[in-house]
Amino acid sequence: AAGVIQSPRHLIKEKRETATLKCYPIPRHDTVYWYQQGPGQDPQFLISFYEKMQSDKGSIPDRFSAQQFSDYHSELNMSSLELGDSALYFCASRRRQLNTEAFFGQGTRLTVV
Amino acid sequence: AQKITQTQPGMFVQEKEAVTLDCTYDTSDPSYGLFWYKQPSSGEMIFLIYQGSYDQQNATEGRYSLNFQKARKSANLVISASQLGDSAMYFCAMREGGAAGNKLTFGGGTRVLVKP
Numbered sequence: 633a634a635g636v637i638q639s640p641r642h643l644i645k646e647k648r649e650t651a652t653l654k655c656y657p658i659p660r661h662d663t664v665y666w667y668q669q670g671p672g673q674d675p676q677f678l679i680s681f682y683e684k685m686q687s688d689k690g691s692i693p694d695r696f697s698a699q700q701f702s703d704y705h706s707e708l709n710m711s712s713l714e715l716g717d718s719a720l721y722f723c724a725s726r727r728r729q730l731n732t733e734a735f736f737g738q739g740t741r742l743t744v745v
Numbered sequence: 746a747q748k749i750t751q752t753q754p755g756m757f758v759q760e761k762e763a764v765t766l767d768c769t770y771d772t773s774d775p776s777y778g779l780f781w782y783k784q785p786s787s788g789e790m791i792f793l794i795y796q797g798s799y800d801q802q803n804a805t806e807g808r809y810s811l812n813f814q815k816a817r818k819s820a821n822l823v824i825s826a827s828q829l830g831d832s833a834m835y836f837c838a839m840r841e842g843g844a845a846g847n848k849l850t851f852g853g854g855t856r857v858l859v860k861p
Contacts, residue, residue: 674851674853675836677849690848724849733780735792736782
């Protein structure tokens with residue numbers, strides 16, 4: 633069965649650079665979530681989209697932005713990277729009408745040096 | 746206040762024994778869902794089990810069962826017959842608002858190490 637695809641799997645950037653993370657949800661899933669998991673931390677919600685519109689916003693820095701495209705894939709854009717942005721970034725998707733779990737991608741591990 | 750509390754930062758369990766991971770939650774929403782995820786050292790987040798707030802029976806999925814005590818706001822995960830491959834971080838999470846709800850809120854996690 634198709635799963636949530638995230639790319640790249642690993643990314644190394646320097647401070648003040650920009651990064652773009654991509655997420656391809658499971659087909660027919662209409663909701664996408666982004667989470668950030670720092671080292672030794674639990675995942676923290678960043679932002680979500682439902683039917684290509686932003687539906688909820690969490691602790692996402694102003695330096696980050698995200699969008700969901702017409703094909704339902706989503707991108708998380710991160711600018712002016714800081715060392716503290718080093719983390720595992722998860723994308724998850726679900727079909728809102730079904731009261732089921734969110735399916736997570738394998739994550740993108742971002743290291744800022 | 747913490748919405749999801751996991752009081753056990755880490756625990757050892759003997760292979761083939763059962764282990765219970767604690768989770769308490771806090772919500773005023775009558776409609777919510779409780780989830781357990783497993784995160785092995787490779788990093789992926791693997792869904793284990795789900796319990797809806799209106800479900801009358803405790804959820805079970807293979808070796809995983811959820812001990813749901815609604816009045817006490819607890820949703821403990823029981824893993825029976827532990828295997829070496831169960832060594833991982835386990836997160837309890839809550840989604841509020843029923844089917845229309847959105848984000849998951851996670852607890853701090855419990856690291857389980859299964860000893861042979």
